Amino acid sequence: MSEVKKAATREGYGKALVELGAQYPNLVVLDADLAAATKTSMFQQAYPDRHIDCGIAESNMVGIAAGLATAGKIPFVSSFAMFAAGRAFEQVRNSVGYPRLNVKIGASHAGITVGEDGASHQCNEDIALMRAIPDMVVVCPSDALEAAEATKAAVAYDGPMYLRFGRSPVPIINDRPDYKFELGKGVVLKEGGDLTIVATGICVESALSAAEQLKADGINAKVINIHTIKPLDEDLIIAAAKETGRVVTVEEHSVIGGLGSAVCDVLSEKAPTRVLKIGINDVFGESGSAQILVEKYGLDGKGVYARIKEFLN
């Protein structure tokens, strides 16, 4: 078996920013003392005059970005998801969302794969928070390639956007010639008629792995990658639900308010379907390696497969 290529989604973000910096002279990047961790240090080195370190003050950083946007800049605000979406929630809502300013929030270290730092830094609530803000676009890429494409799409889009990235290296799953990122469009990665697995972020790979295992049991699962959680590709999800009758959602986020909730919101109204939501079950995380935590919380291929088997019985 050939070695699987791996990279963290934050790497894709950092690299894309450097590329975009050349193309867009008005693109600026803001950090709160975490440029090395958010991978924006690459941009900082390439364009020191357009990198603004705000110190450890995320709320102010979001406000500064809003002010920069009013003057025609395209600011990318970078921090950990916990602080970008959590601490600065109200600044994002009132200083960016309400005036609909062209600010991009690049949040790294989302979810439990933060690992050893533990629950204080493992943000499993950011999708729920950001999704609730009117007009906020919420994107959660599945690998480093998609993270780079999503970052490029963010610059092309005029308005507030939340981009969710992870800390730990994850397999590259989108390395194919026909790959194309379309904001708001889900991607069918595997066809199947027995059930639909809808996944986002690093759980797309787990969904593909679970689908492989199900296939060995004679169960054909359709797998959909939802990189844009808001606006959600409702048509694709409704059609898949009608076709397969059962839906499973998988995300590295609380089962409250994330992708699972977004899918249920649509299906309960437009195509009532039984849905199994796989995610973090209303608990805080803990310290441990990313790998061990993903296994413990049942978000790896094996864990997802086991939950689906239970659901089908």
Added chain:
Amino acid sequence: MDNLELQKVANEVRKGIVASVHSAKAGHPGGSLSAADIFTYLYFEEMNIDPANPDMEERDRFVLSKGHTAPGLYAALAHKGFFPVEDLITLRKLGSYLQGHPCMQHTPGVDMSSGSLGQGVSAAVGMALAGKMDEKDFRVYTLLGDGEIQEGQVWEAAMFAGHKNLDNLVVIVDNNGLQIDGDIAEVCSPYPIDKKFEAFNFHVINIDGHDFDAMRAAFLEARQTKGMPTAIIAKTIKGKGVSFMENQASWHGVAPNDEQFAQAMSELEKAGEALCQK
């Protein structure tokens, strides 16, 4: 504009505040009236703005960080010609472009949405930073309440502005001494305000916020100050210009009833007539 003219405009701005809050049956007259002279000086003397071209790229910017005093800002904008004065009485009504707190998408001349205390100042800092990055000459002004500076974000913003030497930024503190729960010194004292801003590397000027000569000197000094932002601590009277509202915390966020409205307007009419006879 000479001081007498400024006083006349400020009196009209005060009338606009009282009339709009009365019409809305809600709003914040106290802090709007305390800042009426500051709004007037900024919009009629200090700032480079064009009511016919509110989005002019080179314009000076103003962020009302104490966003609840929108009636004062709206009255100044209306009298400056950004929109009709008659529209002031649509304040807070369904469908009005004069929202309860400033909304940049709806109101000509409003440079930033605000209202959640502590946030406007950061946006103003971002605007000043953009000006520096692009080597533009525009200046940025932001008005804070003295209660508002209890918000920690204000000091995050101040630390950054001082650190970045943003001499194109002027922070004005409307020091009327009262917040909803009472005297700011008793609720959670922000004093000494001047020394705090000095410690955050601001050039600080203390003035009487109802004295146009003092404002003229202070804003000129701010322009001449290089390498650091300026903070103008303006001592004011909450409710200034309406006798029964002056220095009363209870007038922070309530509207006058019809009788009180009539009395307030009569006082302001008389003040206006007295100015015309000068």
